[in-house]
Amino acid sequence: MFKVAIVGAGSAVFSLRIISDFTKILEFKDVEICLMDIDESRLNSTYILANKLNEEMGAKLKFKTTTNLEEAIDGARFVINTAMAGGHDYLEKVRKIGEKWGYYRGIDSQEFNMVSDYYTISNFNQLDLFLKVARLVEEKGEKDAWLLQAANPVFEGTTLILRNVPINMVGFCHGHYGVHRLAEVIGLDISKLDWQVAGVNHGIWLNRFLYDGKDGYKVIDEWIGNNVYEPKHPFDDQLSLAAIDMYKFYGQMPIGDTVRNSSWKYNYDLETKKKWYGKFGGADSQIGWKWYQNNIKEITETINKLANFVSMNPNIKLLDYNTYKDYMNNEIFKEEIESIINPKKFSGEQHVPFIDSIVNNKKQRFVVNILNNGAIEGIDNDVAVEIPAWVDSSGIHPEQIMPKLSERVIKYYLKPRIMRMEMALEAFTKGDINVLKELLFRDPRTRSEEQVEGVLNEIMNLPENAKMREYYKR
């Protein structure tokens, strides 16, 4: 019927979510899914579990694997990019160098850019890979092929690609589910909500919040007046004191990762982070991020273990968790696999429902990253914004953003954040290291020129950054 390529398919949890979503849409019977990754062992685990899931769900998807990017994208109608050049180990290495030079949580953790795997200064290879994938979609993909961007940085990546490569492209994030989390914590029925969010990726704000037709912000205010929220885990920050303080200053509620992407006020050090984000210091503190890294490491190991188990015991039923639960013994994975094997439950990732809307003309609502083109007043047209839109086979139709974002959100949050993105992209596209340096000179943690030169040199001298080094030397 058509071909889908998943780049970075060894990101096993993500791939299994996507693949399981495909198995649950009846119309997708003969879709060919090409799994591509540079890590053969992770790729193989995804392949084994994908085939097993396919068989047990009664779907008729056809899987292939490759370590060759061109081969994966050749003839594809949809390409999903979830690859992370260098992986978490590289980011950790760079973060350590940053800390050594006096940049707590790394040089990329800056005002409105605190999300720990959202590198923009030191992620040359990731931006380079984004462009490579996009150009291959243009050259080798089916006519009018789509690129669905999942890997971070979604904001920089979507803007970079849509400004430079003439393809159909959309960036996705699950940050807007923060609206559901907000409703859940304050005890609201999600089906009675009428909401909108708008902004840029990891910088979205609740511009509309009606509950049962009435002003839902009144309910939020009442909850805030009577409650203090204790986070259950480091990412549980939607009603943290930081979120509430941002709401009071900006006049609208920050949603999802926007709460992490905050100003220095909440992020000077661990003690400050704990004061505003609760006992873990939020997702991006040394405690929170360690927790996250351990979780993904454990899940990746569990998936490899499960793939091994399935290949040695081909008769086990993936859909019957009880048959292998003792072998797995992993609570986080249990939740994940229960959702994956439930034929009626979708993962919540937007990629496959989006493809369903485009291919099968099913009109559905999404929160997408696309060029602004007038959607948010006061923001340039060629900046990627994150907004709600309706999608069908004729494409993406943005909703009118109503009511507008507050003046403070536009002027004091989005514009400075967009300026950072512009500087990161100018440095990358022109190869001008001075723009990266200027970003660091504006950082309150910088005390001297030597510090800026030192940290950048050390990062550029990493073996992984040979291409970056040559590029900026030209």
Ligand code: NAD
């Ligand atoms: P991961 O390291 O576990 O997986 C990434 C995969 O990419 C690995 O299997 C790796 O081998 C592969 N890879 C690396 N370089 C490659 C290349 N050149 N070609 C093909 N494959 C390559 O990382 P993860 O935790 O799954 O995160 C992946 C990305 O998704 C990150 O950028 C992360 O920030 C992003 N992410 C996005 C969202 C969202 O909602 N948009 C949510 C979570 C994570």
